[in-house]
Amino acid sequence: MLLLQETKKIVKSIPYLIYAAAVVVGLFSQGVFSFQNDFLQEPQPGGNYGFKNEEVPELIMPAALKDLLAEFSNNDYATYPIGFIKHVKLSESKREKMAEIISEITGNDKEKIMQEAAGNTPDSIGGGAIQQNGGGGFTIGSDAIQQDRDGGFTIGSDAIQQGSPTVFTVKDGMDYDRFKELMGQADDILGGGSNYAADSLIKYGTVPLTYEEAKERYGLAVNSDKVTGGYARLFSDYAGVMVLSILPVFLAAILGMKDKHAKMEALIYTKETSAAKLTLIRYLALVIAAMLPVIILSYLSNMIVWSSYSGMNLDYLAPLKYDLGWLMPSVMISTAIGMFLTELTGTPIAIAVQGLWWMFDVNMGIKTVQAGYSLFRLAPRHNAGAESLFRTQDYLDNFQNLMQNRLLMAGISLLLAVFTILVYEAKRKGKFGGNAFFRQAVSGIRNRKNQPQA
């Protein structure tokens, strides 16, 4: 009965109506109601089946070297250390270290590399564009890196190119493991988050899918995902990252302060219901209320494509499975942080805390949009646009990581709920003043700062 009362109280509140509207608008803007445009089609022989990334040293080494040379010659490296793009410009000493790495990869003399790149400031090479010449080689200079017939690269400004340009290519017999080590060192010099990091190198190994592979992929999508699973997964990716990892904290924080604003605290504190029961039921009510529009929208999004696959064996419970398994832990953690920090401080600080985490998570995930399942991800990622529908194997390969992540989030949420109970009980007995305590702490710090120096 209390659960019903608490849920009713939430869904009839204005903050909840705003939340529900924000969920609808947020998801609509992500295109989850136009999945009918992305259709799973059985591959036919002779078509183009898309690409995949594979660890093929012969592809990765020259492609990565090409990018490194281009960035080295401009001394402008794009990195994503905490998600946001960061343009790194190296000092002279670090450039020399980078030249040493290139030297070991290419077998060219370090001084020569430094010398050839010296004339290629971004101004002199027109932004450092890379162009392929007629012979299939790259050169830097003359406003370009150029590649020669043998696949080597040359660096040089117009002035340098008047002489004989040096050809840079991955030296014969370059060990791939050593290459990865050297690229790792390059990444370290750049402060991490570069394209040369160990987990990023595979992106240079792009190979076309064969007909058999495409057929197998389609078979998995139809048999394992039963078609609807792929759409539900794509919905979860959008809903998790853009909506449910952040919006529930608003609901929890605003409604968490409702007792205080309504001057109901003393009335409720002196009632018989225990702190544990009240806190857990309120938590459950918040999670249920936050999930309600999501479950409805996940079905609306999924149902759009059902008619396109008439006659096939569809999993009509797929949206619900993904809502509960994928999305609910995000709602749980966001809500738990909201409840705990609001109860502890009596302020809406939880919104700022969760907002920061969300912002870092979204930005850190930029490089792992297609498959981001690491343990501490707030919102797992599995998004390659329409391609996502075919990526059942990637999902199955990462399923264990995903489960670990989701269970960890759910576990932390429950732990925070327990801490919330303890804080609530302490406040109820007058052992802890909540907001007053934090106000005193803040004013204490301020007073210390204002004390005249002896």
Added chain:
Amino acid sequence: MNNSIEIKGLNKFYGKKQALYDVNLSIRQGMFGLLGRNGAGKTTLMKTLATLLQKKDGEITICGVPIENAKEIRRIIGYLPQEFSMYPSMNVGEAMEYLAVLSGMNGSERKERINALLKKVNLEEHRGKKVKALSGGMKRRLGIAQALLNSPKVLIVDEPTAGLDPEERIRFRNLLSEIAEDKTVILSTHIVGDIEATCEDIAIINEGRVIYNGTVDGLLQAAEGRVFTMTISKRELPLCKRQLSITSMHTQGSKVHIRFIADTLMQGAEACEPNIEDAYMLYLHTSGVREILGEIGGEW
């Protein structure tokens, strides 16, 4: 199990500041008034009894249950705080329903109890009215109704009549008197009239200390022969104000009738029957609270 409250050697601190000093009270069934100025420590004592504050030391038992057993205490008390409200978007019926669920009442019991209580506090017709649309008096009556949901043995009511108009105040006092027929009701107030109209036993608390504990009659007896009236001219008033403890005054043309406390009869003064306000002032006066008389000595 009796309905009494026993408080022995109660001390309460807020940080380093002591709010209650060695409070000893024995409260029996019926209306008990706790009288004191604003900030005297009444709310601290009420909150401690309602398990909302922790005591530093001393013993409190309510109906034989030690205050440390908060869960059991919450089962036997009803509490109406000084400042309270309810979710403004709820109507009277919904607010009662919600608080009844929190009181652990089941479906049929809840329905019957809410109906009976709304009838008792005369809010039956306002069941569908939003809480935010209730008048101050109606809100207090709703507060009493919610405090009675669990059929408590002890009702703790903190400053319930502050801000109410005279009609609502009288109605509220009568309601409390009715409730006190089979319960212990502790009424905390700084309004002497509330106590005079409803309580037999009272305690006066000042600066965290109980300065009187006994019956209203006992309080009045203690003031016998120490309350006087006198008619003076307006120009004598400033001097009298400095020299006497005036409890009230009434201007009539160029004359002023004053009522004051003194140890002996003065020339031109007449002894009169003390009322509870006089007696209360006398206790505050003897406790060194001289300035209170200046504050309260208004016209009558």
